[in-house]
Structure formats: structure tokens, C-alpha cells
Amino acid sequence: MADTARDPPPESTDFQELEDGEDLFPEPAATQESGPASLPAEDISTNSNGPKQDSLFDDDPEDLFAEATEEVSLDSPERDVLLSDGPSPAITPITPPTSVITPRIGLAHDDMFTHSSFDEIEEEEGGDSFDIHIAVSDPEKVGDGMNAYMAYKVTTKTSLSLFKTDEFSVKRRFSDFLGLHSKLASKYLHIGYIVPPAPEKSIVGMTKVKVGKEDQSSNEFVEKRRSALERYLMRTVKHPILLKDPDVLQFLESSELPRAVSTQALSSAGLLRMVNKAADAVNKMTIKMNESDAWFEEKQQHFENLDVQLRKLHASVESLVCHRKELSVNTAQFAKSAAMLGNSEDHTALSRALSQLAEVEEKIDQLHQDQANADFYLFSELLGDYVRLITAVKGVFDHRMKTWQKWQDSQLLLQKKREAEAKLQFTNKPDKLQQAKDEIKELEGKVQQGERDFEQISKTIRKEVSRFEKERVKDFKTIIIKYLESLVQTQQQLIKYWEAFLPEAKAIS
Amino acid sequence: MCACVCHPTDATLQVDISDALSERDKVKFTVHTKSTLPNFKQNEFSVVRQHEEFIWLHDSFVENEDYAGYIIPPAPPRPDFDASREKLQKLGEGEGSMTKEEFTKMKQELEAEYLAIFKKTVAMHEVFLCRVAAHPVLRKDLNFHVFLEYNQDLSVRGKNKKEKLEDFFKNVVKSADGVLVAGVKDVDDFFEHEKTFLLEYHNRVKDASAKSDRMIRSHKSKNQLHFRTETQQVSCSPDRKFFLKVSELFEKTRKIEARVAADEDLKLADLLKYYLRESQAAKDLLYRRSRSLVDYENANKALDKARAKNRDVLQAETSQQLCCHKFEKISESAKQELIDFKTRRVAAFRKNLVELAELELKHAKVKGLVTVRSR
Numbered sequence: 001m002a003d004t005a006r007d008p009p010p011e012s013t014d015f016q017e018l019e020d021g022e023d024l025f026p027e028p029a030a031t032q033e034s035g036p037a038s039l040p041a042e043d044i045s046t047n048s049n050g051p052k053q054d055s056l057f058d059d060d061p062e063d064l065f066a067e068a069t070e071e072v073s074l075d076s077p078e079r080d081v082l083l084s085d086g087p088s089p090a091i092t093p094i095t096p097p098t099s100v101i102t103p104r105i106g107l108a109h110d111d112m113f114t115h116s117s118f119d120e121i122e123e124e125e126g127g128d129s130f131d132i133h134i135a136v137s138d139p140e141k142v143g144d145g146m147n148a149y150m151a152y153k154v155t156t157k158t159s160l161s162l163f164k165t166d167e168f169s170v171k172r173r174f175s176d177f178l179g180l181h182s183k184l185a186s187k188y189l190h191i192g193y194i195v196p197p198a199p200e201k202s203i204v205g206m207t208k209v210k211v212g213k214e215d216q217s218s219n220e221f222v223e224k225r226r227s228a229l230e231r232y233l234m235r236t237v238k239h240p241i242l243l244k245d246p247d248v249l250q251f252l253e254s255s256e257l258p259r260a261v262s263t264q265a266l267s268s269a270g271l272l273r274m275v276n277k278a279a280d281a282v283n284k285m286t287i288k289m290n291e292s293d294a295w296f297e298e299k300q301q302h303f304e305n306l307d308v309q310l311r312k313l314h315a316s317v318e319s320l321v322c323h324r325k326e327l328s329v330n331t332a333q334f335a336k337s338a339a340m341l342g343n344s345e346d347h348t349a350l351s352r353a354l355s356q357l358a359e360v361e362e363k364i365d366q367l368h369q370d371q372a373n374a375d376f377y378l379f380s381e382l383l384g385d386y387v388r389l390i391t392a393v394k395g396v397f398d399h400r401m402k403t404w405q406k407w408q409d410s411q412l413l414l415q416k417k418r419e420a421e422a423k424l425q426f427t428n429k430p431d432k433l434q435q436a437k438d439e440i441k442e443l444e445g446k447v448q449q450g451e452r453d454f455e456q457i458s459k460t461i462r463k464e465v466s467r468f469e470k471e472r473v474k475d476f477k478t479i480i481i482k483y484l485e486s487l488v489q490t491q492q493q494l495i496k497y498w499e500a501f502l503p504e505a506k507a508i509s
Numbered sequence: 510m511c512a513c514v515c516h517p518t519d520a521t522l523q524v525d526i527s528d529a530l531s532e533r534d535k536v537k538f539t540v541h542t543k544s545t546l547p548n549f550k551q552n553e554f555s556v557v558r559q560h561e562e563f564i565w566l567h568d569s570f571v572e573n574e575d576y577a578g579y580i581i582p583p584a585p586p587r588p589d590f591d592a593s594r595e596k597l598q599k600l601g602e603g604e605g606s607m608t609k610e611e612f613t614k615m616k617q618e619l620e621a622e623y624l625a626i627f628k629k630t631v632a633m634h635e636v637f638l639c640r641v642a643a644h645p646v647l648r649k650d651l652n653f654h655v656f657l658e659y660n661q662d663l664s665v666r667g668k669n670k671k672e673k674l675e676d677f678f679k680n681v682v683k684s685a686d687g688v689l690v691a692g693v694k695d696v697d698d699f700f701e702h703e704k705t706f707l708l709e710y711h712n713r714v715k716d717a718s719a720k721s722d723r724m725i726r727s728h729k730s731k732n733q734l735h736f737r738t739e740t741q742q743v744s745c746s747p748d749r750k751f752f753l754k755v756s757e758l759f760e761k762t763r764k765i766e767a768r769v770a771a772d773e774d775l776k777l778a779d780l781l782k783y784y785l786r787e788s789q790a791a792k793d794l795l796y797r798r799s800r801s802l803v804d805y806e807n808a809n810k811a812l813d814k815a816r817a818k819n820r821d822v823l824q825a826e827t828s829q830q831l832c833c834h835k836f837e838k839i840s841e842s843a844k845q846e847l848i849d850f851k852t853r854r855v856a857a858f859r860k861n862l863v864e865l866a867e868l869e870l871k872h873a874k875v876k877g878l879v880t881v882r883s884r
Contacts, residue, residue, distance in 0.1 A: 340716070345710070346706055347851065350854075350858055353859075354858075357862065484758070488877060488881055491873050491874075491876050495873045495874055498866050498873060499870060502863065502866040502870065505859065505862040506859075506863055508859035508862070
């Protein structure tokens with residue numbers, strides 16, 4: 001759990017005992033394969049109420065930094081061992097966007113502690129615990145000019161026996177994440193697993209950072225990306241199959257990673273990807289699947305609708321954030337103007353009251369800004385993530401269609417071959433006949449395989465979709481509750497400010 | 510409802526707007542008077558007046574030389590329903606593209622907005638009349654009595670293009686003149702101080718008023734968005750009960766926020782706008798006084814010249830005496846007016862700021878409760 005590091009040693013050993021007692025993850029991680037690890041996987045997904053909450057909680061950027069500082073103090077000896085920093089030229093640490101983060105660290109800390117004790121209790125009760133937490137922190141600019149890139153520290157804290165140690169961190173760059181995603185996608189998408197999509201590339205944003213502009217917008221960009229990467233990793237490891245994948249483990253643990261060149265936007269691999277995408281789109285339109293299973297049809301429709309709704313919602317939340325920011329700007333301007341008015345007013349009490357009003361408005365402006373940030377980080381990013389996730393889900397359905405198509409194609413081919421064989425029966429060409437018979441046998445095998453594949457993917461998709469839906473609802477609920485809490489806080493602050501102002505206004509005489 | 514603080518219990522003359530009717534492109538105000546003064550035929554009566562007739566009354570005050578020494582209550586702004594009407598029209602056109610629910614909701618909102626604008630314009634016209642009725646000299650004005658009593662149309666047409674152009678040029682001349690006149694240093698400390706103060710104050714009030722307008726406008730547009738967000742929330746999930754509650758919450762907070770914006774508008778923005786106009790009127794008064802001072806000094810110079818040449822001395826003397834008298838009269842009443850202005854201003858600000866704070870507090874508390882309850 002995220003908090004084992006802070007706890008006194010005895011408790012963590014308790015944890016270990018529990019884990020060993022129900023060691024569901026076989027030690028040699030390499031034995032995991034793409035087949036359905038059905039039972040254990042399902043257990044994990046259903047019993048992880050508490051930890052999920054905690055890990056979701058850590059989406060909050062403030063908590064992240066609070067933790068980051070904690071790790072440094074407690075783990076220094078360990079870190080030296082694990083981190084073998086490769087040759088890194090001029091590392092220029094970038095100041096995190098403190099205006100966004102710092103004011104709330106105090107608050108977040110307290111909440112963390114109360115939550116942590118709550119979660120521990122839950123875990124002990126739950127028994128089988130999903131115990132991994134990943135944090136992405138410390139964005140650092142490495143290199144200079146157009147070849148510069150941002151390196152992020154990926155810290156994993158876990159008590160799963162799958163990993164060699166409890167806590168470790170590595171440095172990764174954005175293309176590493178993309179590389180991980182493309183590997184996972186090529187391995188799992190076509191058999192029906194919903195692989196979480198990686199955050200998008202942004203050429204404009206990165207160029208600004210590379211060029212070295214250290215201003216508000218590039219800091220925001222880095223922060224946005226950092227939190228998106230964190231969410232991406234958390235989602236990936238929450239998937240029980242993906243968690244055991246060797247690529248994932250390598251990504252989290254090994255200090256050196258071969259650079260994923262094929263993720264570059266302008267590479268040949270990138271172009272190939274684009275061509276493939278276009279071909280897929282065309283194919284989708286031409287495949288007419290004979291849907292025998294109503295469940296799939298209904299689910300597809302459901303996801304289409306959801307997609308449309310989420311996109312709309314996302315758009316309006318984004319413009320809400322924009323407007324709130326505008327409101328805060330205008331409020332700040334008004335505050336200044338009111339202060340000037342107070343200055344020129346020659347009735348002292350009124351003048352004082354006006355200056356107070358100006359102060360109140362300034363504080364309210366700050367409040368608006370904070371609220372806007374909350375809107376954004378909690379709500380809007382969540383929605384964006386889900387829009388992309390749903391695209392991945394749709395992709396999985398498409399793969400199922402392709403599998404079906406393959407099966408049908410091989411069936412048709414088999415049919416043709418059989419007909420050809422039947423015809424050959426009447427001619428006297430024994431070796432051709434034999435050849436035909438061999439081909440038929442081969443094809444029959446293929447057809448059977450195709451059918452098995454299709455059923456397999458259908459089964460997997462069913463499981464995946466139900467897991468996805470459950471998680472989605474939970475995700476939304478948690479985020480919305482957090483959002484509401486932030487709203488409540490804003491309101492309380494507003495009340496305080498106006499209450500302070502009221503006596504001043506009354507004192508004018 | 511007055512942004513100013515009229516004398517409420519003066520039984521000799523009480524004026525208010527008891528009713529108002531909004532038609533196609535004009536608003537008809539029912540001006541109701543209660544008076545114990547002997548000038549009027551009855552003790553209580555009502556007439557119907559339109560905006561142009563208010564303007565006529567105001568202008569007659571401004572043009573009256575006898576009132577040069579008073580702060581003329583600023584004229585009420587023209588009722589402007591164009592923006593609101595446009596929105597209603599757009600809503601009507603877009604009726605097909607939204608659900609019935611959305612349509613009725615938006616219609617209600619726009620109608621409420623229209624009503625709010627309407628109430629505001631009524632209030633501003635009423636304030637103007639109150640101020641005139643409260644002023645010891647202006648209340649006796651004959652035009653004012655005609656305005657209150659004459660129950661037929663005053664046949665005051667709005668200024669046509671030519672007259673508007675004349676007005677424009679008059680204003681240009683006046684402001685140029687104003688600059689010249691402002692350069693003349695005043696002998697009297699009180700007035701000198703007032704002049705600098707008013708100039709600065711006026712500019713700042715203008716600025717504050719503009720900024721507060723913008724702030725409130727963005728507040729309102731933010732509310733619009735909240736509205737859209739919540740309607741989309743509902744349709745997007747299997748866990749309908751939870752999301753239904755959330756969207757209801759958003760709806761409630763949005764309504765409250767709308768009221769907050771409206772209150773801010775009323776208490777803060779209107780207050781600032783009104784004092785913008787009043788401070789302009791006070792500036793006009795100072796201008797008139799300075800103008801008469803300059804005239805006085807010119808008359809003095811003319812008198813000296815006439816005495817030197819020993820020609821038209823009597824004429825110059827009378828003219829000089831007139832100017833002197835006028836200047837002194839203006840100065841005297843101006844002093845009182847400006848002091849009154851300050852008192853009124855302070856009281857009005859106090860009242861409105863207190864009310865603003867109380868309302869904001871109330872709304873914030875309600876919002877907080879609503880949010881907490883739906884957790």
C-alpha cells in the first residue's frame with residue numbers, strides 16, 4: 001500500500017503474511033501469457049474497494065508531491081542502489097507549477113493520513129488486496145534545444161510478490177510510455193483486452209518546453225502531462241492481466257529501457273501506423289457482421305451513445321473552466337479598481353470599507369482560480385481519459401469483428417476447396433487430389449482455430465466490458481465526490497470572506 | 510428600491526411609480542403622486558408617462574439658469590430591452606433543436622431576465638423622480654408639477670436628428686470649455702478640493718463600474734454553461750440515480766449563482782453606475798460655477814476697461830453686478846449641494862454594501878448547504 005513506507009515495521013510484516021498466505025501471483029512473472037487467467041484475475045478486480053479509492057485519491061496532484069517529498073527522506077539508501085542514472089547531460093530541473101500545488105499540500109496531508117488508516121483496515125478485512133501504487137513525479141528537462149526531453153520519475157510502491165522489492169523508482173521519458181502502450185496494444189488488443197490508451201503526443205506543447213520557455217503555460221503543460229501519465233500507469237496496472245505482462249514489469253523496474261523509436265511522430269513506423277488506421281477504417285465499413293449475440297449489439301450501441309455524451313460533456317466542462325478563469329480575471333480587475341476608488345474616497349470609513357471590498361474580491365478571485373483548477377484536473381481530465389478509453393473499447397469490438405471475418409473467410413475458402421475436391425474426384429489426378437485433401441485438412445484446422453479464437457475473444461470482451469463498466473462507474477463517482485467536496489470548500493471560504501466584510505460595511509457612518 | 514436615499518416620510522410630496530407597462534418599443538410608467546401641497550388640484554393622482562417625457566423634464570432643469578447652482582439629478586437611462594428581446598427571439602428560432610425540457614427552462618430564465626431589466630428601469634425612473642421631489646427648490650418647479658399632474662400626453666417628441674446633432678456639438682464645446690475652465694485655480698479651498706476630488710472620483714467610478722459590469726457578465730455566462738453541463742450529465746450513465754442527483758445539484762447551485770449575479774448586479778453595479786451619473790452631474794455643477802466665475806472675472810475686466818474709457822460704465826456695472834450675484838448664489842448653493850451629495854453617497858454606499866454582503870452571505874450559505882446535503 002502506499003502507506004506502508006510510513007508505517008512502523010511491524011505492520012508491514014503483517015501485510016506480507018497476508019500476501020504470502022494468498023499468493024496468487026506465481027513468482028516467475030514470465031509464465032503469464034495471453035490466455036485467460038480467469039479466476040484470480042476476477043477476484044482481484046472485485047475485492048479491491050479500499051485500495052482503489054486510495055490510488056484514485058492520488059490522482060490529486062497535491063498528494064503526489066506530498067508523497068514525493070516523503071519518499072526522498074525515507075528511501076535514500078534504497079534509491080541509490082536502484083537508480084543507476086544513465087549518462088544524462090545538463091539536467092535542468094524545472095520548478096513545478098507551485099502556484100497550482102503548494103497552497104493545498106497542508107490540507108492534502110491530513111486527508112492522506114485519515115484515508116490511509118481507513119484503507120488499511122479495509123485491506124485487512126478484504127484479505128486479497130490489490131496492492132500497488134504508482135506515482136509519476138519530478139519532471140526534469142534533460143538535454144538542450146530540439147533534442148531535449150522531459151524525464152519523469154516513476155515510483156512504484158507495492159507489496160505484491162510479483163516485484164523484486166517493495167519500492168523502487170526509475171526514470172522514464174514520454175516516448176517510453178508510448179512504447180509500452182504500443183507493445184501492449186500489439187499483444188492484447190486483438191484478443192479482446194481493453195488496453196488503456198496512452199496520453200497524446202503534443203508537438204506544440206513539447207516544442208515550447210524544449211525551447212526552454214519557462215512560463216505558466218509550459219509549466220501547466222508539463223503538469224497536465226505528468227498527471228495524465230500517472231493515471232495511465234495506474235489504469236494499466238489495475239488490469240490484472242496487463243499487470244503481469246513482462247513489458248510492464250520491465251517498464252516499472254529496470255533502470256534502462258531500450259528507446260522506443262517507433263513512436264516518433266514522423267518516423268516510418270508512424271506513417272505505417274497511419275496507413276493502417278486508414279485501411280482499418282475502410283474495412284470497418286465493408287465488414288457486415290452477422291451478429292448472433294444480442295449482448296454485443298446492445299453493448300456496442302451503448303458505447304456509441306456513451307461516447308457521444310461524454311464528448312459533449314467534456315466540451316462543456318472545458319468551456320466552463322475557460323469561463324471561470326475569465327471570471328477570475330475580471331474579478332481581479334474589479335478588485336483593483338475598487339481599491340483605487342477607495343483611495344480617492346475622502347470619507348474615511350467608506351474608504352476603508354471600499355478597500356476591504358477590494359480585498360474580498362481579490363480573495364474571491366483566487367478562489368475562483370482554484371475552483372477552475374479543480375474543475376479541470378478532476379473533472380475535465382477524467383472525461384478526456386474516458387473518451388479515449390471508449391475509443392479503445394470500440395477498437396476491441398472492431399477486433400472481434402475482424403476475427404469473425406477471418407473465421408468466415410477461412411470457412412468460405414474451405415467450402416471452395418471442398419467443392420474443388422469434389423470436382424477433382426471425378427477426374428483422374430491422384431496427386432492433385434491428395435494435395436487438395438491436405439489443403440482441406442489444413443483449412444479445417446484453421447476454421448476450427450478461427451472459431452475458437454472468435455469465441456475466445458467474445459468471452460474475453462464480455463469480461464473486460466463488465467470490468468470496465470464497474471471501474472468507470474466507480475471512477476466517476478469518486479471524482480465527482482471529490483469535486484463536490486472542493487465546491488463545498490469554496491463555498492465555506494466565500495462565507496468566511498463575506499462575514500469578515502460585513503462589519504466593515506456596517507461601520508460606515 | 511432606490512439606490513439613493515430619499516426622504517421617505519415627507520408627506521408634503523411623495524412620488525412613486527406604481528405601475529409600468531412594457532409595449533413593443535416603449536415603456537409606459539404610471540407616476541403616482543401623493544401631496545398635501547396647495548399647488549395641486551387633488552391630494553392623490555396618477556398620470557402615465559413615457560421615457561422621453563422624463564428626459565424632457567431633466568433637460569428643462571438643465572437649461573434653466575436659475576438651477577445652475579444645484580446638482581441636477583441625473584436622467585434615467587433609456588429602457589433597453591433589445592438584448593433581452595434578441596435572446597428570446599433566438600430561443601424561439603432554435604426551439605426545434607432542443608428538448609422540450611431545455612426549451613421551457615431557458616424560456617423561464619430569459620423571461621426572468623427580461624423581468625429583472627424591466628424592474629431595474631422602473632426603479633431608475635423612480636429614483637429620478639424621488640430626487641427631484643426631495644430637492645427643496647426643484648420640487649417647486651412648474652414643469653415638474655405639470656409633469657406630475659397633466660393627465661394628457663405632454664407631446665414631447667424625442668429629439669430629432671438635428672437636435673441630437675446640436676446637442677453633440679454643445680457637448681463638445683462644453684468639454685473643451687470645461688478643460689479651459691478647470692485650469693483656473695479656485696480661490697475657495699473647499700471648491701478647489703471638491704473639484705480635484707470629483708474629477709478623480711468620477712474617473713475611478715467609471716472604471717469600477719465598467720469592471721464590475723464585466724465581472725458580472727462573465728459570472729452570468731458561466732452560469733449558462735453550468736446549465737448545459739448538467740443536462741448532459743444525466744444521459745450518460747447506467748448509475749442513473751447518482752448522476753441524476755448530481756445534475757439536480759448542479760441545477761440548484763446554478764439557480765443560486767444566477768441569483769448571486771443578479772444581486773451583485775443590483776447592489777454593486779447599479780450603485781456604481783448611479784454614482785457615475787451623479788458625479789457627472791456634480792462635475793457639471795462645478796463647471797457651471799467655474800463658468801460663472803470666469804464670466805464674473807471677465808465682467809470685472811470689462812468694467813475696468815469701461816471705467817478707463819469712461820464709456821458704458823453703467824452697463825458694465827450692472828452686468829458685473831449680475832455676474833457677481835450669480836456667482837455668489839451658485840457658490841453658496843453648490844457648497845450645500847456638494848455636502849449633501851457626499852452624505853447621500855456615503856449613506857447609499859453603506860446601505861448597498863451591507864446589503865450586498867448580506868446577500869452574498871446568504872447565498873453562499875444556501876449553496877454550501879445544498880452541496881453538503883447532496884453528498
